[in-house]
Amino acid sequence: MLVVDDEPGIVEVISMALRHHGFGVDTAATGREALDSVRRWHPHVMVLDVMLPDMEGFEVARRLAAEHAEVPILFLSARDTTADKVRGLTTGGDDYVTKPFSLEELIARLRNILRRTGVAEASSSRLRFADLELDEDTFEVTRDGRAIELTATEFRLLRYLMTNPRRVLTRAQLLDHVWSYDFGGDARVLETYISYLRKKVDAEGPPLLHTVRGVGYTLRLPRE
């Protein structure tokens, strides 16, 4: 994967997360560097900021298309770029997320692109743990067959837990992945949302959401 942004902080956050997920990552800070990197390494997918110091992200895409070196692109649009502008230029397979985004969202979109372009084996869009199921395409969540309605944040939180079952995720990890990277608020939101999830997910059946005091939370079956 190639990550292109002129803010070193953003590049760092994203590329660390991607490497952690086992992806090979190259980075670039300008359009020119991005073009060079694509020509040399042919990445499977590119994360591309729409505003770069030397040229617009769209220009990078256009030039690659012109030389038939097409790479699926996930655009990062700035807060103030109107969504409409991005839209018109991303048609046909590319996607975009608006800054500030959550890593969970970014990674879900990237997996989507890889699934679509057939790079990754066409893995199912269903996550499963015990009698809990979550479908990333239909956004349906069920426990023992019964539908559960979740809000967007609850969904992201549960999805992140379900992609890391049995593993204890620290508060920092949860906040970093599920909330947008510039979230500066009270870290206690996490507790609130865990509470919401418990009410919905663990309403019946053995509890799956467990607190690991002093560390974070985990999804696992209760120990007998």
Next chain:
Amino acid sequence: MLVVDDEPGIVEVISMALRHHGFGVDTAATGREALDSVRRWHPHVMVLDVMLPDMEGFEVARRLAAEHAEVPILFLSARDTTADKVRGLTTGGDDYVTKPFSLEELIARLRNILRRTGVAEASSSRLRFADLELDEDTFEVTRDGRAIELTATEFRLLRYLMTNPRRVLTRAQLLDHVWSYDFGGDARVLETYISYLRKKVDAEGPPLLHTVRGVGYTLRLPRE
């Protein structure tokens, strides 16, 4: 499929969308390249701009006919080309769309051509979901047998939803597929059209159009 246009942007939009739908795509920017590609690869269908730098699209069709290398063609006519002219020059299994078009429209027409020429298995032109039916040939829509009158945009929107039942389609996806690629306006049209559709489609019977807050819309049966 072969996509022929001298504007790289258009070629990219179309070929990405088609690849995304699982079609194999080759591209060309001039009449000469198009002829070469047809001779070499014998595509099942060709998307052909009527105005190319070296010759008119119709000329490409004529030359192929002359050498009995006929390929069904979907012409792309420029905004200002009169419809009559295009109609007079398209024959047999050919069809045309006027720029700017929506991807939804283009893909529906291509599927039509494939169906007619028997390349794809003769899949039905009727889409069905629950008691809702939509006929792509006659443009008839019924719910529980009762006819529903839709405008062109409402039809495209419903068709796109019906080709992806149960899957949540993001606002961006809906705007990209249902509106023409150069639509730069307010993204809130989508909400307006969802509202129109609801009034017509969900007037009676359980609601099928559902909002997924923070994501988009989906067509599904209500959860009990």
Next chain:
DNA sequence: GACCGTTCTCAGCTTTTTCTCAGGTTTCGG
């Protein structure tokens, strides 16, 4: 050029979600 249906824009309103906060409960070391 006037008409008609369609498409798009806009603004006010309603609903839902997100976040903050404060008072309680649990846990655990000493």
Next chain:
DNA sequence: CCGAAACCTGAGAAAAAGCTGAGAACGGTC
């Protein structure tokens, strides 16, 4: 068993997202 730290949860304010009616703009037709 006590106190401190960690955690839980209900209530509600603030923000975001979505709905819809009214009407302007557009495009085709007579």
